[in-house]
Amino acid sequence: MNLLLGSLTIGLILSLLALGVYIAFRIFGMADITADGSLTLGGAVTAVLLLKGTDPVLATLAGCLSGAAAGMLTGILHTRFGIHSLLSGILMMTALYSINLWVMGRSNLPLLSVANLTDAGERLANLMIGPQKTMMLMGWEVTCRDIGILLATFAWVCLTAVLLFFFFKTELGTAMRATGDNPQMIRALGVNTGNMIVLGLALSNGLVALSGALLAQFQGFADVQMGIGMIVWGVASVIIGESLVRTRRLGLAITGAIMGAVLFRLLLAIALRFGLNPNNLKLITAIFVFFALVSPALLDSLRKRWGGTKYA
Amino acid sequence: MLEVIGAKKTFNPGTINETRALQGVHFKLEKSSFVIIIGTNGSGKSTLLNAVAGSFFLDDGQIRIDGKDITRWPEHRRAAYIGRVFQNPFSGTAPNMTIEENLVLAARRGLFRSLLPASRRSLVDALKERVRTLGMGLENRFDNEIGTLSGGQRQALTLLMATWLRPQLLLLDEHTAALDPKSADQVIHLTREVVAREQLTTLMVTHSMWQAAHLGDRLIMVHRGKIVRDYAGATKARLRPDDLLAQFDEVRRTDQLDPTAAEMLRSRYV
Ligand SMILES: Nc1ncnc2c1ncn2[C@@H]1O[C@H](COP(=O)(O)OP(=O)(O)OP(=O)(O)O)[C@@H](O)[C@H]1O
Ligand SMILES: [Mg+2]
Numbered sequence: 001m002n003l004l005l006g007s008l009t010i011g012l013i014l015s016l017l018a019l020g021v022y023i024a025f026r027i028f029g030m031a032d033i034t035a036d037g038s039l040t041l042g043g044a045v046t047a048v049l050l051l052k053g054t055d056p057v058l059a060t061l062a063g064c065l066s067g068a069a070a071g072m073l074t075g076i077l078h079t080r081f082g083i084h085s086l087l088s089g090i091l092m093m094t095a096l097y098s099i100n101l102w103v104m105g106r107s108n109l110p111l112l113s114v115a116n117l118t119d120a121g122e123r124l125a126n127l128m129i130g131p132q133k134t135m136m137l138m139g140w141e142v143t144c145r146d147i148g149i150l151l152a153t154f155a156w157v158c159l160t161a162v163l164l165f166f167f168f169k170t171e172l173g174t175a176m177r178a179t180g181d182n183p184q185m186i187r188a189l190g191v192n193t194g195n196m197i198v199l200g201l202a203l204s205n206g207l208v209a210l211s212g213a214l215l216a217q218f219q220g221f222a223d224v225q226m227g228i229g230m231i232v233w234g235v236a237s238v239i240i241g242e243s244l245v246r247t248r249r250l251g252l253a254i255t256g257a258i259m260g261a262v263l264f265r266l267l268l269a270i271a272l273r274f275g276l277n278p279n280n281l282k283l284i285t286a287i288f289v290f291f292a293l294v295s296p297a298l299l300d301s302l303r304k305r306w307g308g309t310k311y312a
Numbered sequence: 313m314l315e316v317i318g319a320k321k322t323f324n325p326g327t328i329n330e331t332r333a334l335q336g337v338h339f340k341l342e343k344s345s346f347v348i349i350i351g352t353n354g355s356g357k358s359t360l361l362n363a364v365a366g367s368f369f370l371d372d373g374q375i376r377i378d379g380k381d382i383t384r385w386p387e388h389r390r391a392a393y394i395g396r397v398f399q400n401p402f403s404g405t406a407p408n409m410t411i412e413e414n415l416v417l418a419a420r421r422g423l424f425r426s427l428l429p430a431s432r433r434s435l436v437d438a439l440k441e442r443v444r445t446l447g448m449g450l451e452n453r454f455d456n457e458i459g460t461l462s463g464g465q466r467q468a469l470t471l472l473m474a475t476w477l478r479p480q481l482l483l484l485d486e487h488t489a490a491l492d493p494k495s496a497d498q499v500i501h502l503t504r505e506v507v508a509r510e511q512l513t514t515l516m517v518t519h520s521m522w523q524a525a526h527l528g529d530r531l532i533m534v535h536r537g538k539i540v541r542d543y544a545g546a547t548k549a550r551l552r553p554d555d556l557l558a559q560f561d562e563v564r565r566t567d568q569l570d571p572t573a574a575e576m577l578r579s580r581y582v
Contacts, residue, residue, distance in 0.1 A: 190391035
């Protein structure tokens, strides 16, 4: 049960990553690999500030903003200097590796001894269920702390999703979506598409870094490697989400990305529990994303071959 | 209203693909004039419209709107003054966004885009009212993605979007060329209506001699990046499609004459 709670919480934390990747990948059609670096950056900045005794909320916010700045730089490389979007992301990710080491001072920072946002989760649980340490949930004994953290994360993810949904319905947000959909059209309607991309990548990487900041606090350490492969993870979540909700419409797509991230994490937890070697994790993820990416086309061709001309 | 002064543009200069698309174009539009542009394929009509809209910068020359020098303005800044409909029906709308979202985007052409909701009730109602006048039943499909519409429906909407906020200048680049005859007629009808109602200053490129003869109050013929004919007033009003075809032939004949004349001069003087 504790394993399930932990997986759910991490899944929810990583759903913020999925939302960030959704913005770059689905709104702008870019695979923005900056995410690998900005997730670590968010964790690193937050960890360092927490160790210096900064208020956890402020430290988390700073982590999020540092990621936004990284995304903004990627956007500037791409739009102002005309570097291909993939290459801009790679440049930024590479630079961030050194920057993260520099921020942290070494490759791993333990956070178990400092006050952080997980304590707030515990306080929340105590507020709701009283001062006891453990409680019964469906026949299992679980710590109130875990429940509190899970609920707080869930609430925060919901709030972020709702804010994001309404943002993409504002005048600015719709212009941003149109930039990804048809840049020529939206330029003719007076929008500076370069600025939209810079802003969008800032938003995207801000969410990714927030995810990293929360992850570091939840798992109790920040590590310079924690972001590696996270872009693939995010893409996997987005694609699983799309196959769950079967539409690219905004509201459902956002919900789908969150569900995808949680489901993906649960599946991996189960696989690990049944003896999957953790060293193979990234390989399995990559293979999985490969099949998820090609399966719509694959299914279509199979349907054509065996399903007759029903769809023709 | 619009002044184009000595506009020059060469694509891929210094390479084997060098194209001198505009070679010193010079003209001036009066306010509320409706100008038709004709010319053969590759003569530089689209390049001229794109230069005015700011898709690229001129190599030489100047563009002014209402006396303001906009030569170095980026495209999105000029959009405050200019409404556009493209040849390709896919170019003027965002296919994965709904009709409503596309329309409300256009309702803020050239204006600041805030964090207020884009779809406000009063605006959407007013847009629906206008879309109803297209007579296509699209007012009941505001939630549909615009990618599901036909080319004619999209062009009609793009025209509506380009003119919802009255533009100082309307640019139409063969906006009916991709449509079947019936849809083309419909869009031309709408064009006539909105240009007359709003007294729009309009530049319209077309390959249809019928449209060239029957629309507009001035006609410009472009050839090899230059203006070679310019008819206005009563002369324009008298032009028939056959006259225009005759003009094309004449321009082509002088064209053939030029290389021979050059050859003759060279043999005599070199
Ligand atoms: N972006 C570009 N890059 C390179 N060459 C270009 C570009 N745009 C136009 N050209 C070239 O400039 C010349 C003029 O093209 P333009 O599109 O203006 O012709 P047009 O009069 O609109 O022709 P059509 O009737 O076929 O639309 C052509 O030779 C074309 O190949
Ligand atoms: Mg053209």
